[in-house]
Amino acid sequence: MEAGKTASQLLKELGLEKANFGTYSGEWHSEGGEEIASRSPIDGTVLAKISTSSEKDYEQVVKHSMDEFRKWREVPPPKRGELIREIGNELRKEKERLGMIVSLEVGKTITEGQGEIQEMIDVADFATGLSRQLYGLDIASERPEHRMSEQWQPLGPIAVISSFNFPSSVWSWNSFVAAVCGDTVIWKPSSKAPLTAIAVMRVVERVIKRLRANEIFSLVTGSGKKIGDLIASDQRIPLVSFTGSIPTGKGLGEKVASRFGRTILELGGNNAAIVSEKSDMEIALKGVAFGALATAGQRCTTTRRAIVNEKIYSTFVSRLKEIYSSVSVGNPLEPGTLVGPLIDEEAVRNFQGAIKKAQKEGGKLIYGGKVLKGKNFQSGNYVTPALIEANPSMNIVKEETFAPILYLFKYKSLDEALEIHNSVPQGLSSAMFTNDLREEWEFLSAHGSDCGLANVNTGTAGAEIGGAFGGEKQTGGGRESGSDSWKLYMRRQTVTRNFGKTLPLAQGVQFRV
Ligand code: UN1
Numbered sequence: 001m002e003a004g005k006t007a008s009q010l011l012k013e014l015g016l017e018k019a020n021f022g023t024y025s026g027e028w029h030s031e032g033g034e035e036i037a038s039r040s041p042i043d044g045t046v047l048a049k050i051s052t053s054s055e056k057d058y059e060q061v062v063k064h065s066m067d068e069f070r071k072w073r074e075v076p077p078p079k080r081g082e083l084i085r086e087i088g089n090e091l092r093k094e095k096e097r098l099g100m101i102v103s104l105e106v107g108k109t110i111t112e113g114q115g116e117i118q119e120m121i122d123v124a125d126f127a128t129g130l131s132r133q134l135y136g137l138d139i140a141s142e143r144p145e146h147r148m149s150e151q152w153q154p155l156g157p158i159a160v161i162s163s164f165n166f167p168s169s170v171w172s173w174n175s176f177v178a179a180v181c182g183d184t185v186i187w188k189p190s191s192k193a194p195l196t197a198i199a200v201m202r203v204v205e206r207v208i209k210r211l212r213a214n215e216i217f218s219l220v221t222g223s224g225k226k227i228g229d230l231i232a233s234d235q236r237i238p239l240v241s242f243t244g245s246i247p248t249g250k251g252l253g254e255k256v257a258s259r260f261g262r263t264i265l266e267l268g269g270n271n272a273a274i275v276s277e278k279s280d281m282e283i284a285l286k287g288v289a290f291g292a293l294a295t296a297g298q299r300c301t302t303t304r305r306a307i308v309n310e311k312i313y314s315t316f317v318s319r320l321k322e323i324y325s326s327v328s329v330g331n332p333l334e335p336g337t338l339v340g341p342l343i344d345e346e347a348v349r350n351f352q353g354a355i356k357k358a359q360k361e362g363g364k365l366i367y368g369g370k371v372l373k374g375k376n377f378q379s380g381n382y383v384t385p386a387l388i389e390a391n392p393s394m395n396i397v398k399e400e401t402f403a404p405i406l407y408l409f410k411y412k413s414l415d416e417a418l419e420i421h422n423s424v425p426q427g428l429s430s431a432m433f434t435n436d437l438r439e440e441w442e443f444l445s446a447h448g449s450d451c452g453l454a455n456v457n458t459g460t461a462g463a464e465i466g467g468a469f470g471g472e473k474q475t476g477g478g479r480e481s482g483s484d485s486w487k488l489y490m491r492r493q494t495v496t497r498n499f500g501k502t503l504p505l506a507q508g509v510q511f512r513v
Helices: 003-013 055-072 077-106 110-130 169-180 194-211 224-232 246-258 281-297 313-326 345-360 414-421 437-444 485-489
Strands: 019-021 035-039 046-051 137-139 146-154 157-161 184-188 217-219 239-243 262-266 271-275 303-309 364-367 386-389 405-411 429-433 453-456 490-498
Touching: 003 046, 003 077, 035 194, 046 194, 055 157, 055 184, 055 217, 055 224, 077 110, 077 169, 077 194, 110 169, 157 169, 157 224, 169 184, 169 485, 184 224, 194 217, 224 246, 239 246, 246 262, 271 281, 271 414, 281 303, 281 313, 281 405, 281 429, 303 313, 303 414, 313 364, 313 386, 313 405, 345 364, 345 386, 345 405, 405 414, 414 437, 429 437, 437 453, 485 490
Parallel strands: 019 046, 157 184, 157 239, 184 217, 239 262, 271 303, 271 429, 303 405, 386 405, 429 453
Antiparallel strands: 035 046, 137 146, 146 490, 364 386
């Protein structure tokens, strides 16, 4: 399947043009922002051109989002949920087409592109239910005839800066939850995936216009340096949710904190799977392979390290090599493909650079690591996934390289495995494969995995939306999507009410006037 041909048909069906405005605030506009191209990593085809947001566009968006917030915060939460339900239903209808846009723009396999939209639908369902579950607390007061409680208020217009690898679902994790909380949302997608954002916003716009609902979602496009910076230093935006690299997240976090704004940071992962000799090897192999290879190793949750018990190490590694050699790398639109292209040339260079560094530090490349050339690999972004035998003292294994490189480690005792596991600066996802209850306990205990996500007998990638998603240490500490992540999109208000006829003071303080 050719990316170009598929794309023009799809763009038409979705009401998109070859050239698109990259700013939406109740209407599409562009006031002289520079033009960028959405380029498919599959074969380098330019899918569409997008005129990004100028400062004037940005200003219009923020003003619009503030105005809409003043109206939206007055809407009862279950009514807000009704809008999200309708958006979810529209996404159900458009799942195939939108999933295809994702595949075309970022090179995901068809099933992964569809999965991305499914994740949005799931979050829409979750947020609709949540809109009736925004609960507070009732707290005992030390004073007679007093009541204390806790309630939650909307925050304001918030910003969501998303990355290319989950170009729409991460926006929905934040936006659908924030919307039922009463916030309005300004979306800045990655400049590597603006077309998906525009396509999603077109679908959202259709629902909003049909229902004559509040225009709570807006879109700005442009570089992190320009638009990202405007957001980071904009006092009017109380919360910025950012998904991306550790250095960018650090800079953004500092900027937002310096104006007392809040952030939800979802930064790099360096996720490991511990494979015990007491595991079911078939499950472990599949879990590690999916974790390392899905999305061509470009997930925050990608398995980057496998820590394998020495007793099964050689069997496990040779089986893994077999799996790797049977995996087809190529055009992600073809049904048999498991590993598509990397997003761009820079990603390919990083892949090669990391392998070189690993080899210099004593790592042994035992499989893959090549850049594929030829007719089927036109864009030059296709690589054979790499397996590298490593040791924990190497520096490169402490870094996240957004590519399919799996470092392999051997361990003797579980203590040693856990030490290797926790020895990196990132703390997003983790997995342990074992059928031994005591080993599972160690992994899940306070001295076990130090990550935000800890999985047993399932891999590091592929989290469900019902749990809170995010990680510790340099991953940034944010939580998104399920559980009580909604609290991050609201402000907490402690309420004290006096029903009595006197004014007793707390802590027994006397004040006689
Ligand atoms: C990401 O890579 O930024 O858990 C998110 C997963 C996906 C989400 C990944 N559901 O792999």
